[in-house]
Amino acid sequence: RGRRTVNGKIQLRVPKDVIKAKCAPFLRRGKPAHLPQLMSCTPFDIISTYGAQYRGVVQYYLPAGDVYRLDRLKGVMLTSMLKTLAARHRSGVTAMANKYKTVIRTPSGPRRCFEAKVEREGRKPLIARFGGIPLTRQRKAVINDLP
Template sequence: MHDSDFRIVTRFQSEFRGLAEYYQLAYNRHRLGLLRWITERSLTKTLGHKNKISVNKVWNRYRATWQTPAGPRRGLQVKVERGKGKKPLVARWGGVSLARRTTRVTLKDELPVVWRKRPAELIDRLMSGRCELCKAQTEVEVHHIRRLSDLRPGSQVQQPDWAKQMASRRRKALIVCRDCHSGIHSGPSVRQDSVESTLESRVR
């Protein structure tokens, strides 16, 4: 009740339009006409109570007709003038078609492949319990780097085996046993200009 007439009409229209669009493929979408009538009555009574006028006077004040691609439509229209050189803001109630949509649409309910396979791949690698360096079946840990660029793909000859493997697979995580993980940390750093602690965070 503290909102302006413009905001009230905008809210009623947007909520009904959203519901009508949700059921646009329903064969009996026209049955939303009863809901439209109830919503329209609620809107006009709300505006009447706010402005202390009758429902008929609400229609007399805001009744309008406008053109749409489907032809002229009638309803309520509230304009807010914005001064010289600017078009007025317009809020309308009505004009929402309840005809069933018959054009073919494509429903995409599946998540993108990148979001479905990557996490499962890492989980499968962990569950296998197999070190990807020495191939031993034992308890495994994850060696993780922050950026693939830290592996210096242009100079793989000087890289240790674990770095070459991560660079070739383009993966920032490597599943290794505890001995191999300790060997990675005790060996030479991949980048000479930074300490190893800035490259890797241990996850167990």
């Protein structure tokens, strides 16, 4: 049970330990919780911090055959982000979800994500996003980790 058949092929997979380790900073007593160190940040900074961390892990494991397992990480990080925003605004999680939720168009179709915009005079607005990445395997994904 739970073992792959021996076929001589090497496959990239997402280890369960990685998912647990990446979820751990956002959990308290096994449940998603807010991050007190981000309470003094702006909503733009909070969403961009969560989005960058999530995007980094997902993009690294996109060539994996079981990238869908990162859905657990997405749920934990999303709930933690919304709780952090709610604590900062002294509001509820549902209110924050409704406020920052949006739909973006991607090559794989429309995706729900959460974004915050910072309007600027005479320039394009700054946009911070969390989510919007399909958790489907990309066989030809290129990992660009060089500076």
